[in-house]
Amino acid sequence: MSHAADTEDAATRRAAVVDQIRADTGIDEAMIGRLVDGFYERVRGDQLIGPVFHERIDDWGPHLEQMKLFWSSVALMSGAYHGRPMPKHLPLPVDARHFDRWLELFETTARELCPPVAADHFIERARRIAESLELGIAGANGVLLRKGERYVQSQDAWTPPS
Numbered sequence: 588m589s590h591a592a593d594t595e596d597a598a599t600r601r602a603a604v605v606d607q608i609r610a611d612t613g614i615d616e617a618m619i620g621r622l623v624d625g626f627y628e629r630v631r632g633d634q635l636i637g638p639v640f641h642e643r644i645d646d647w648g649p650h651l652e653q654m655k656l657f658w659s660s661v662a663l664m665s666g667a668y669h670g671r672p673m674p675k676h677l678p679l680p681v682d683a684r685h686f687d688r689w690l691e692l693f694e695t696t697a698r699e700l701c702p703p704v705a706a707d708h709f710i711e712r713a714r715r716i717a718e719s720l721e722l723g724i725a726g727a728n729g730v731l732l733r734k735g736e737r738y739v740q741s742q743d744a745w746t747p748p749s
């Protein structure tokens with residue numbers, strides 16, 4: 588088979604996967620758009636994690652666009668997102684408390700804006716990715732987490748100025 592036919596084949600298969608997930612869950616790009624907009628609206632107003640975003644994001648338009656592509660890739664397997672989230676999170680000053688809050692806001696938003704099957708689909712994936720980001724951040728800070736262990740930033744790591 589020619590290379591072009593192979594590529595076309597892969598594209599057709601991917602489209603079929605997306606259609607299947609869409610049919611099973613009711614998730615489409617419009618729902619993803621509402622979820623992402625609603626979620627970051629909450630994030631921006633949150634006292635704990637809001638500041639972590641505000642210090643790094645001036646222009647929310649491009650960030651929201653990237654997050655819609657990301658969720659299209661994660662939830663629908665569309666392949667729309669091409670970034671690498673892990674390196675962007677490794678330097679962030681966050682630990683288990685921040686991830687718990689992130690997930691709490693995400694779950695509230697998903698339950699409010701999506702039908703139960705779709706909300707479950709988003710939430711399951713968000714939990715998995717959050718866990719892997721927390722593991723990566725702990726590792727970047729020299730902490731190796733065991734299975735199920737959480738990353739809590741040590742107060743001892745901070746030494747007062749003399």
Ligand code: HEM
Nearest residue numbers: 639640643653657670671672675681685686689713716717
């Ligand atoms: C404590 C929790 C989190 C905080 C404080 C946080 C914060 C941030 C910030 C500040 C950025 C922008 C970084 C930059 O452009 O330099 C970012 C990017 C991103 N975040 Fe998070 N994040 C958190 C959890 C998550 C989780 C759980 C996911 C996925 C389920 C996620 C997905 C992403 C993605 C995909 C990007 C990159 C978008 C791009 O390619 O530009 N984040 N995050």
